[in-house]
Amino acid sequence: MIIKAILKINPTAEVSVSGEDINSIVWxxxxxxIPLADIQAQIPIIEQEIADEAQAKIDKKASGKQKLLDLGxxxxxxxxxxxx
Amino acid sequence: MAKLIGxxxxxxxxxxxxxxxxxxxxxxxxNLNATGTKDATTFLRGDNTxxxxxxxxxxxxxTATDSTERSTTSTSFVTGSNTLSxxxxxSSASNKIFVAVSSSIYGSGTFSFFxxxxxxxxxxxASDGMQRLYTSLYVPMAMxxxxxxxxxxxxxxxxxxxxxxxxxxxxxxxxxxxITAFEIAG
Numbered sequence: 001m002i003i004k005a006i007l008k009i010n011p012t013a014e015v016s017v018s019g020e021d022i023n024s025i026v027w028x029x030x031x032x033x034i035p036l037a038d039i040q041a042q043i044p045i046i047e048q049e050i051a052d053e054a055q056a057k058i059d060k061k062a063s064g065k066q067k068l069l070d071l072g073x074x075x076x077x078x079x080x081x082x083x084x
Numbered sequence: 085m086a087k088l089i090g091x092x093x094x095x096x097x098x099x100x101x102x103x104x105x106x107x108x109x110x111x112x113x114x115n116l117n118a119t120g121t122k123d124a125t126t127f128l129r130g131d132n133t134x135x136x137x138x139x140x141x142x143x144x145x146x147t148a149t150d151s152t153e154r155s156t157t158s159t160s161f162v163t164g165s166n167t168l169s170x171x172x173x174x175s176s177a178s179n180k181i182f183v184a185v186s187s188s189i190y191g192s193g194t195f196s197f198f199x200x201x202x203x204x205x206x207x208x209x210a211s212d213g214m215q216r217l218y219t220s221l222y223v224p225m226a227m228x229x230x231x232x233x234x235x236x237x238x239x240x241x242x243x244x245x246x247x248x249x250x251x252x253x254x255x256x257x258x259x260x261x262x263i264t265a266f267e268i269a270g
Contacts, residue, residue, distance in 0.1 A: 003155055003157060003251050007157065013157060014156075014159060015156065015157055015158070016154065016155065016158060016162050016163070017154070017155050017156070018152050018153075018165075018166075019152045019153055019154075019258070026162070028156065028157075028158035028160070028162055029158060029159065029160055
């Protein structure tokens with residue numbers, strides 16, 4: 001999460017992090033440090049993007065399943081195809 | 085007790101010697117005419133010498149574990165984990181150090197992720213290390229090497245990693261990684 005937040009601010013940043021400890025950030029190979037407050041501000045945005053991405057996958061699966069049913073496939077046939 | 089091996093090459097045993105040899109069913113170690121020190125740590129070799137066991141003996145073992153996920157986007161090798169590190173002091177410069185590492189690793193994106201072992205500041209793997217992961221995968225990782233540090237000074241072995249684009253991770257999911265170093269008699 002921390003590295004994702006950093007890369008959102010600076011896509012070419014070279015950093016190392018231990019766990020999710022924001023105080024463990026090591027700026028590698030001359031990368032200009034980003035203020036911790038700026039990184040922390042990005043974390044809720046990243047979390048929302050991850051949640052949105054997961055929801056989008058669920059929605060697409062449900063949409064695809066409904067389209068298959070609308071085409072006349074039985075529920076059993078749809079389950080055999082997509083496993084749900 | 086008869087002397088089984090005499091000082092003279094053609095020594096002829098006396099009748100008394102032969103009598104003793106015929107009736108005794110064992111030979112005490114103290115009676116063996118062999119060189120070297122006879123004690124609980126030595127063995128009698130084929131060349132009639134008492135000596136300690138030879139090369140290959142494990143002299144000491146040090147180990148460390150780490151259960152915190154470590155990640156980097158560095159394009160040059162950096163410390164994968166400060167705690168996945170061991171220090172060992174060889175008792176002889178001719179001894180070898182066998183180092184074994186295990187961890188779960190992860191890489192994000194369509195990139196390559198590299199892992200290696202450093203002896204102090206020296207990469208003892210190839211220029212791109214000892215293990216390479218390509219694309220976003222979660223996989224087990226193991227590395228091992230028989231090193232010849234040629235020193236009797238304290239020597240540190242540590243896991244390093246790098247990426248050529250995405251994020252490389254060690255101890256992924258906070259699973260336990262280990263590093264163990266064995267000093268092997270040379």
